[in-house]
Structure formats: C-alpha cells, structure tokens
Amino acid sequence: MDNGTPYPGPADTSNATAQAARLLTSFFTAKTLRRIEATHAHFSPEQTYYADATLGWEFPSNEALRQVWEQYMPRWGEAARSYPVQVLGDTSGAAVVMTDTPELFGGEIRGIAIVDFVDEKIMRWVDYWDGRGFGTGAADHLRVPAEDFPASLGADTVQARPAPVLGAAVEHLMPAIRSGDDGRLNELLAYDATLEDLALRTRVRGRAAVVRYLQRACGRLPYQGAVVRHVAGNEQGGGFEWTAEGEEVPRGAAALALDGDGRITSLTLCWDGSLLDDDRITALTTLAIEPRR
Numbered sequence: 001m002d003n004g005t006p007y008p009g010p011a012d013t014s015n016a017t018a019q020a021a022r023l024l025t026s027f028f029t030a031k032t033l034r035r036i037e038a039t040h041a042h043f044s045p046e047q048t049y050y051a052d053a054t055l056g057w058e059f060p061s062n063e064a065l066r067q068v069w070e071q072y073m074p075r076w077g078e079a080a081r082s083y084p085v086q087v088l089g090d091t092s093g094a095a096v097v098m099t100d101t102p103e104l105f106g107g108e109i110r111g112i113a114i115v116d117f118v119d120e121k122i123m124r125w126v127d128y129w130d131g132r133g134f135g136t137g138a139a140d141h142l143r144v145p146a147e148d149f150p151a152s153l154g155a156d157t158v159q160a161r162p163a164p165v166l167g168a169a170v171e172h173l174m175p176a177i178r179s180g181d182d183g184r185l186n187e188l189l190a191y192d193a194t195l196e197d198l199a200l201r202t203r204v205r206g207r208a209a210v211v212r213y214l215q216r217a218c219g220r221l222p223y224q225g226a227v228v229r230h231v232a233g234n235e236q237g238g239g240f241e242w243t244a245e246g247e248e249v250p251r252g253a254a255a256l257a258l259d260g261d262g263r264i265t266s267l268t269l270c271w272d273g274s275l276l277d278d279d280r281i282t283a284l285t286t287l288a289i290e291p292r293r
Contacts, residue, residue, distance in 0.1 A: 006032050007083035015237035015257040015265075016087040020094050023120060024087050028098070031082045036069045044121040049154035053128045053241075053251055054111075054272050056144035060154070072104070079103045086268070088239065088255055091117045092161045093232025095239025095255035097268055098127075107134030110198055112253045112270040114232050114239050116158045124158045126241065128253035130199040131274030132281070139274050153251075155230040155241070162231040162238060165262040170231050170240045173256075173264070178225060180218035185211045190263040199273035200281065202288040209290070210267075217287045222249035222271050235262075249275050 004010075006029060013021035023042065030038035040062075043050075048062040059065040080103035088095045093116050100109035111129025115122055131139030162170070169188060176184040189207040195214075196203045204213045218224070226242035229251075233239060237257040244250055252271030259265050273281055 005029050005083070007081045009083060011084040012086040015089075016094065017090040017234065017236070019120065020090045021087050023091060023117075024084055024094065024096055024115070027122070028083050031073075032080065034073045034076050034080070036066075036073050039069055039073075040066050042122050043125075044118055044123040047118065047123045047157065049124045049157050051126045051150060051153045053126050053153055053253070054131055054139065055142050056149040057142075058150045058154070060157075077103050086255065086257075086266075088237035088257055089115075089233035090236075091120050092234065093117065093238055095233060095237070095253070097255050105134075107138055109134055112198070112239060112255050112268065114230065114241055114253055116161075116232055124154050126153050126253075128241070128251070128270045129272070130270065131272045132199070134274075136274040139272070153229075153241070158230075160231050162233050163235040165235045165258065166233045166238050166256075167231055169256065169258060169262060169264060170228055173267075174223075174226065174228055174242070177214055177221070177223070178218075180215040182211050182215060185214060188264055190259050190261075190265045193264055194266045196266070196268045197288075198268065198270040200285045200288070202285055204288055212290070213288055216291075217284070220284065220287070222247065222276075223252055223254075223269065226252070 027042045045062050048065055049060050050065045051058040081101045084096050084098050086097040096113040098113055102108050109129045110133055111127055113127050116124040173188055191207050193207050193210055194205045195210045204210050223242055226244040229241045229243050231240040239255040241253045249271050255268045256264050257266040
C-alpha cells in the first residue's frame with residue numbers, strides 16, 4: 001500500500017496526537033502482518049488487560065494476551081487485515097474505530113476500541129462490536145454465559161484521565177440524549193456534526209438533523225438510559241464506555257471528535273445489535289428517516 005501500511009488507509013487521525021496515531025498505526029500494522037512479538041511489544045509488561053465486550057472474553061495479564069496472539073495469528077491468511085479507520089485521543093487514552101476482516105476470526109468486525117496507555121504502552125484495551133455484522137449465530141455460539149461475563153471489563157484496573165473538556169462533553173451528552181433536550185444538544189454539537197450508529201448502519205449529518213433524530217428516537221435507543229463507565233481521550237476527542245444494567249443491550253461504546261470550542265463534530269456509537277430481534281432493529285433503523293414536514 002502506498003500509505004506505508006499493509007491495510008487500506010490512511011486512518012483519520014485529525015483528532016489524535018502524532019504519538020497516538022503512530023503507536024496505534026504501528027500496532028495494527030504488526031497485527032496485520034501477523035508478527036506476534038512486534039504486536040505484543042505494544043503492551044505494558046507490568047499491567048495488561050484485554051477484553052472483548054461483545055463476547056465476554058477477557059485476558060487479564062500480559063502472558064494471557066500473548067497466548068491469544070500465539071493461538072490465532074499463525075492461522076490468519078495473507079488476505080487478513082486489521083486496521084484503524086479513525087483514531088481519537090492521545091497516549092493517555094484513545095478511542096479507535098476499527099475493522100477486522102473475516103479472515104481473522106471468521107466474520108467481519110467493525111467496532112470501537114477504548115484504549116488506556118502508560119508510558120506509551122497499552123495497559124487496557126476493550127473491543128466493542130456488532131454481532132450482526134459478524135453473524136448472529138456465530139456470535140451467540142462464542143459469547144460467554146451472562147453469569148460469567150466480566151463485570152467491570154477491567155475499568156477498575158485503570159484510572160480515567162480524560163481531558164476536562166472531553167469529560168464535560170460526555171457528562172452532558174448522555175443526559176441530553178436521554179431527555180431529547182434540543183437546547184442542550186444544540187449547545188453540545190457543532191453545526192456540521194455527524195452521528196453514526198455502527199449497529200443500525202445509520203449515519204445522520206448536520207446538527208439540526210442529528211437533534212431531530214435523537215428526539216424521534218428518544219426513549220427507544222439502547223443507550224438512552226445508559227450510565228457512563230469509563231472515558232479516555234484528550235481535548236481533541238476520545239471515547240467512552242457505557243452500561244445499561246438489566247437492559248437487552250447491557251453495554252456499548254462511543255467515539256467522539258471535538259472542535260476547538262469543545263463541541264462534538266462526530267459521534268460514532270457501537271453496541272451489539274445481535275441482542276435485538278429483526279423487528280426491533282428495523283424499527284430503530286427507520287427512525288433515521290426524516291419524516292415529511
């Protein structure tokens with residue numbers, strides 16, 4: 001590839017520091033090239049936690065994660081690609097919108113990773129993705145039983161260190177979505193803001209359209225009543241994880257980019273759509289269609 005990586009690109013790193021973009025590009029390059037040692041070298045030897053928030057798989061130590069690479073990487077063919085689409089944040093914490101092609105694990109994965117660093121090494125990485133794109137049956141087969149699902153997904157192993165402007169944006173965003181408060185949403189969103197839901201395959205462009213969509217969807221979206229669990233990123237952007245205890249979709253993540261005034265320019269949401277039936281997914285997707293006025 002003429003972008004210097006073995007995968008499609010380059011990723012959108014306009015809301016990431018140069019160091020974060022370099023580290024994460026290096027990680028995905030090593031992973032795609034199936035280089036076990038080079039991939040694993042990106043993780044802190046003293047403290048490593050890696051989890052899949054869709055399947056409930058967790059690897060709570062550096063050695064446990066190494067065994068994952070050793071088990072899976074030799075099986076990947078030449079066509080396998082794992083790559084970043086968007087990187088947001090810095091080397092304290094970041095969010096990555098990413099893609100794994102089916103050659104890696106048997107189904108396509110498009111999702112969001114929330115990443116925490118120490119001394120430019122990854123100490124916590126949690127993947128969130130939609131099981132429908134992967135294959136609902138396959139995801140169901142691989143998912144751990146609910147009673148065995150890791151409760152905190154390692155959030156208790158790191159200290160959240162988001163930039164204050166990012167923390168404030170997340171803090172005000174969730175109540176605004178929950179209430180459909182157009183005044184608050186208009187304050188939070190930049191004029192050309194976009195909202196993308198990876199599970200619903202929907203993309204809404206422009207502040208006015210995003211606000212109208214969130215008002216139409218008020219009370220119906222899986223993350224509507226969610227509680228923020230962990231935030232990572234800097235003043236340019238990052239991501240957060242949410243939980244909705246007792247709901248059909250109990251967890252998910254979001255990545256958001258900020259402008260110089262702290263307004264949200266893009267909001268990407270990810271949750272496991274395979275947990276909802278086809279009728280629910282269809283009804284939620286239809287909400288993105290602007291009604292006649």
